[in-house]
Amino acid sequence: MSVRTTREITTFESDLEARGITAGHEVAPYEIDRMAPAVVTRPSTVDQLAAVLGSAQRHGLAVSPTGGRTRLSIGNAPRAYDVAVDMTGLNRVIAHNHADLTATVEAGVTFAALQQRLSAQGQMVAIDPPLPTLATVGGTLAVGTAGPLKWQYLHPRDLVIGMKVVQADGTVTKSGGQVVKNVSGYDMSRLHIGGLGTIGVIAEVSFKLTPLPVREATLIVDFPSADDAVSAGLAVFRSAVMPLAITCFGPSCTRLAVRMGGRPAALARQVDECARHAMAAGATGLETMEGESAAGLWRGLSDFGWDGDTPALAMRASVTPSNVAALIHSVADGTVAPEMVAHPAHGTVQILWRGPMDDVQAFGKASQVRAAAAAMGGSAVIERCSSSMKASFDVWGEVGSSIETMRRLKSQFDPNGSLNLGRFAGGI
Numbered sequence: 001m002s003v004r005t006t007r008e009i010t011t012f013e014s015d016l017e018a019r020g021i022t023a024g025h026e027v028a029p030y031e032i033d034r035m036a037p038a039v040v041t042r043p044s045t046v047d048q049l050a051a052v053l054g055s056a057q058r059h060g061l062a063v064s065p066t067g068g069r070t071r072l073s074i075g076n077a078p079r080a081y082d083v084a085v086d087m088t089g090l091n092r093v094i095a096h097n098h099a100d101l102t103a104t105v106e107a108g109v110t111f112a113a114l115q116q117r118l119s120a121q122g123q124m125v126a127i128d129p130p131l132p133t134l135a136t137v138g139g140t141l142a143v144g145t146a147g148p149l150k151w152q153y154l155h156p157r158d159l160v161i162g163m164k165v166v167q168a169d170g171t172v173t174k175s176g177g178q179v180v181k182n183v184s185g186y187d188m189s190r191l192h193i194g195g196l197g198t199i200g201v202i203a204e205v206s207f208k209l210t211p212l213p214v215r216e217a218t219l220i221v222d223f224p225s226a227d228d229a230v231s232a233g234l235a236v237f238r239s240a241v242m243p244l245a246i247t248c249f250g251p252s253c254t255r256l257a258v259r260m261g262g263r264p265a266a267l268a269r270q271v272d273e274c275a276r277h278a279m280a281a282g283a284t285g286l287e288t289m290e291g292e293s294a295a296g297l298w299r300g301l302s303d304f305g306w307d308g309d310t311p312a313l314a315m316r317a318s319v320t321p322s323n324v325a326a327l328i329h330s331v332a333d334g335t336v337a338p339e340m341v342a343h344p345a346h347g348t349v350q351i352l353w354r355g356p357m358d359d360v361q362a363f364g365k366a367s368q369v370r371a372a373a374a375a376m377g378g379s380a381v382i383e384r385c386s387s388s389m390k391a392s393f394d395v396w397g398e399v400g401s402s403i404e405t406m407r408r409l410k411s412q413f414d415p416n417g418s419l420n421l422g423r424f425a426g427g428i
Contacts, residue, residue, distance in 0.1 A: 033077035054170025067139025079422030107138025144194025148245035162206035163189035213261025232281035312357035319378030
């Protein structure tokens with residue numbers, strides 16, 4: 001990429017103005033790792049988004065798309081950053097076919113607004129990102145991580161049936177459709193879910209929807225140790241019960257929360273079955289929660305690490321369910337105990353340290369977690385750390401031979417390096 005010049009920015013802004021697209025200079029809210037763009041644009045249509053990206057590439061400017069800006073810390077520091085594209089102007093629900101359990105929305109819609117719209121028909125998108133009143137559909141899919149509901153409803157990519165994407169040169173592409181059906185060929189939307197906007201900007205998404213449970217209940221169980229809590233969670237995981245989420249939390253992950261849904265009689269049977277497994281694993285206390293108190297609990301677990309004070313270091317580790325307890329022990333064995341939330345049914349452990357920590361200490365903690373996860377056949381990604389640490393440390397870690405495939409895709413879809421340059425794995 002060429003170095004930004006005043007003339008290039010001015011010409012870019014003039015190009016947008018001629019197309020009726022405004023550009024602003026209130027750039028502070030869009031900083032990424034202490035780098036601020038020169039200009040912020042907020043397109044309100046897919047055509048305007050295409051015009052912004054095409055013009056930026058012609059003028060040699062580096063672009064980073066943003067949504068609700070809830071997780072801008074994810075990824076390496078950008079190598080160049082000239083234009084922030086605020087996607088919140090694309091915020092329409094294009095179609096909701098409740099009889100077919102599908103919906104098509106623009107990428108700037110927040111999850112809270114979408115879920116409120118769908119709930120009127122007793123439906124939802126089974127994705128529970130942190131800070132849903134701010135988090136957008138496009139940003140959440142670009143990050144690609146799921147919340148507690150992943151256990152029951154799988155990865156976000158499994159809920160997407162179609163997508164419209166704008167490539168770096170302004171070309172608009174579509175994959176999939178608005179109908180749930182089997183298709184032949186490769187689903188191109190999967191390249192963009194978890195791709196951090198590296199090879200294209202998500203503009204529209206079609207989801208398959210899930211009926212809202214008739215009623216919900218959450219069983220909270222206390223245990224003497226994380227081993228017991230995880231063991232009970234895995235017993236539920238292997239049982240005939242089909243909970244919505246299974247999560248360990250609290251000091252050293254010694255509390256287990258099991259979220260269940262269904263009709264009253266079936267729900268009561270699920271709660272009894274889960275309580276039986278919990279008692280067999282050594283539970284010291286049980287409580288059943290419903291309504292607002294349960295919703296607040298799950299909101300806090302989904303928001304873990306993203307609300308309140310910014311942690312000094314935050315990581316997300318992925319291992320097999322059978323290794324979750326061992327990873328918790330390995331990470332907790334140290335002078336500075338982290339806070340953790342674990343989802344044993346899908347092998348995810350979120351880990352964060354809130355206290356003061358310099359880069360040397362943070363590097364040591366991150367290396368410890370990565371080594372422990374790797375020894376168990378898993379991996380760990382840094383989601384938050386200092387900007388200075390990112391200067392010499394790839395937050396994604398080693399991704400193996402797949403990095404060559406990623407580089408080929410970047411070269412094919414964004415040969416000039418316009419989109420989120422340097423932020424993805426391997427500095428792509």
